[in-house]
Amino acid sequence: MSSSFGKNFVVTTFGESHGNGVGVIVDGIPAGIKLTEEDVQVELDKRRPGTSAFVSPRNEADKVEILSGTFKGETIGSPVAMMVRNTNARSGDYDNIRDYFRPGHADFTYYKRYGTTPLPGGGRSSGRETIGRVTGGVIARLILGESVQFNSCSTRIGQVEGKRIDWEFAKGHPLRFGDPDLADQAIEEVKDAMQRHDSVGGKLALNIKGFPAGIGDPAFRKLDALLAMGIMSVGAVKGVEIGAGFNVCSSYGSVNNDPITEDGFGSNNAGGILGGISTGQDININVAIKPTSSIMSEQNTISAVDGKNKVIEVVGRHDPCLCPRACVVVEAMAAMVLADLYLGKIEAIKN
Numbered sequence: 001m002s003s004s005f006g007k008n009f010v011v012t013t014f015g016e017s018h019g020n021g022v023g024v025i026v027d028g029i030p031a032g033i034k035l036t037e038e039d040v041q042v043e044l045d046k047r048r049p050g051t052s053a054f055v056s057p058r059n060e061a062d063k064v065e066i067l068s069g070t071f072k073g074e075t076i077g078s079p080v081a082m083m084v085r086n087t088n089a090r091s092g093d094y095d096n097i098r099d100y101f102r103p104g105h106a107d108f109t110y111y112k113r114y115g116t117t118p119l120p121g122g123g124r125s126s127g128r129e130t131i132g133r134v135t136g137g138v139i140a141r142l143i144l145g146e147s148v149q150f151n152s153c154s155t156r157i158g159q160v161e162g163k164r165i166d167w168e169f170a171k172g173h174p175l176r177f178g179d180p181d182l183a184d185q186a187i188e189e190v191k192d193a194m195q196r197h198d199s200v201g202g203k204l205a206l207n208i209k210g211f212p213a214g215i216g217d218p219a220f221r222k223l224d225a226l227l228a229m230g231i232m233s234v235g236a237v238k239g240v241e242i243g244a245g246f247n248v249c250s251s252y253g254s255v256n257n258d259p260i261t262e263d264g265f266g267s268n269n270a271g272g273i274l275g276g277i278s279t280g281q282d283i284n285i286n287v288a289i290k291p292t293s294s295i296m297s298e299q300n301t302i303s304a305v306d307g308k309n310k311v312i313e314v315v316g317r318h319d320p321c322l323c324p325r326a327c328v329v330v331e332a333m334a335a336m337v338l339a340d341l342y343l344g345k346i347e348a349i350k351n
Contacts, residue, residue: 003124005230005233005336006028006336006340007340007344008028008340008341008343008344008347009026009027009028009029009140009143009336009339009340009343010026010027010028011024011025011026011132011133011136011336012024012025012026012027012132013129013131013132013133013136014132015083015086015124015128015129015131015132016119016124016126016128016129017086017119017122017126017127017128017129018086018119019086020085020086021083021084021085021086022083022084022086022128022129022131022132023067023081023082023083023084023131023132023135024081024082024131024132024133024135024136025079025080025081026069026079026080026081026082026135026136026139027079028343029069029075029077029079029080029139029143030075030077030143030343031074031075031076031077032074032075033074033075033139033142033143034073034074034142035066035070035073035074035075035080035138035139035142036066036070036073037064037065037066039138039142040064040066040082040135040138041063041064043134043135043137043138043328043332044062044064044084044131044134044135045062046134046325046327046328047062047130047131047134047325047328047329048061048062053174054174054175054187054190054319054320054321054324061087062084062131063084063085064082064083064084064135065082065083065084065085066080066081066082067081067082067083068080068081069081075139080139082132082135084131084135086128096312096315097118097312097314098117098118099117099118099303099304099305100118100301100302100303100304100310100312101118101301101302101304102118102293102294102299102301102312102314103293103299103300103301104290104293104294105118105122105125105293105294106122106125106235107122107125107304110125111304117304117305118304125235127235127236127319127322127325129235130234130235130329130332133234133329133332133333133336134328134329134332136332136336137328137331137332137333137335137336138332139339140332140335140336140338140339140340141335141339143339143342143343144211144335144338144339144342147210148208148209148210148211148338149208149209149210150206150207150208150331150334150335151167151206151207151208151209152170152176152204152205152206152207152327152328152330152331153165153167153170153171153176153177153178153204153205153327154170154175154176154177154178154186154202154203154204154323154324154327155177155178155179155202155203155204155205155286156202156203157175157177157186157189157190157200157202157321157323158186158189158190158193158200158201158202158321159189160182160185160186160189161182161203162177162178162179162182162186163179163181163182164178164179164181165178165179165205166178166179166180167207169183174187174324175187175190175321175323175324176323176324176327178205190320190321193291193320193321194320196297197295197296197297198291198295198297198320199291199292199293199294199295199318199319199320199321199322200291200320200321201288201289201290201291201321201322201323202289202321202322202323203286203287203288203289203323204286204287204289204323204326204327204330205284205285205286205287206283206284206285206286206287206330206331206334207282207283207284208272208282208283208284208285208334208338209282211272211278211280211283211338212278212280213277213278213279213280214277214278214280214345215277215278215338215341215342215345216273216276216277216278216341217276217277218275218276218277219276221276221341222273222275222276222277223273223276223277223278223337223341224242224271224273224276225276226337226340226341227240227242227283227285227334227337228240228242230333230334230336230337231285231287231330231333231334233333234326234329234330234333236289236290236292236322236326237287237288237289237290237326237330238288238289238290239287239288240285240286240287240288241285241286241287242270242271242273242283242284242285243268243269243270243271243272243273243284244256244269244270244271245271245286248269251269255269256269257269258270264281265279265281268281268282268284271283271284271285272284283334285330285334287326287330289322289323289326290322291321291322292318292319292320292321292322293314294314294318295314295318296313296314296315297313298311298312298313299311299312299313299314
């Protein structure tokens with residue numbers, strides 16, 4: 001099972017949803033970067049469950065422990081290991097469906113790949129694995145520095161699609177919805193799904209400012225290819241668009257090409273990346289988030305023991321919409337990709 005990501009900045013996550021804990025080991029960090037548990041906790045609190053009526057009520061503090069790689073609040077050049085202990089797992093919630101594949105989850109494919117029957121909470125396939133990604137993303141952002149800024153928000157919740165983005169408004173909204181004019185409708189969309197014992201998907205926007213031009217490779221390690229791969233590795237993500245994305249299908253070259261003048265680019269349909277290399281413009285990414293797979297509605301499945309048909313309901317504590325907690329995870333994955341390539345360029349210059 002591959003649990004590592006990166007070439008120069010290597011992030012390895014570990015742990016299961018209902019195990020002792022989850023965490024990360026990060027290698028390739030330069031010495032002398034200021035890093036404290038408080039720095040990491042700020043980001044973890046953004047994805048922590050139990051923060052509103054629209055996320056999982058699982059009561060986890062998600063307090064991070066730095067186990068290695070720092071001294072007096074600074075990195076020392078060796079791998080940094082961080083862990084968050086699971087304190088509120090309720091494996092008993094899965095007793096009635098323990099031997100059945102949950103529709104929409106990875107239970108079936110994990111069984112085919114590894115031969116293991118469904119694990120409580122999904123084991124490694126649980127969204128709780130993303131804690132390691134978020135903590136790794138904190139270090140990535142520290143490497144990139146304050147000049148590289150990340151913003152993300154929900155731009156669509158179910159049938160409600162925003163018309164504009166107010167990044168500051170989104171930070172305080174329970175769904176991290178970016179359009180103040182439609183924010184109440186987005187909430188009603190989620191409430192309606194909850195009343196029907198259902199869940200709802202959505203779309204996120206990610207904006208990255210300040211990443212320098214000239215980073216990335218023109219062939220297989222294109223910047224946009226690596227960003228898409230990293231973000232698509234998040235379990236809830238089912239699609240990634242860079243810049244104008246699928247809108248290019250109905251466009252023309254005369255419209256889609258970004259003109260270049262003495263003052264810079266005249267537009268940014270390329271999303272800050274040309275030929276797999278950064279342009280210095282904003283990197284703009286749209287991300288499709290699927291509805292939460294665990295729903296308390298009747299669904300058809302089969303037994304992992306004898307293959308017989310079964311109708312199940314998945315009980316427990318689950319998000320009616322994954323978008324608000326996915327924002328911080330998507331930011332973290334993008335930061336990890338950028339830090340990996342950034343450190344690679346620095347190393348190439350040294351040599």
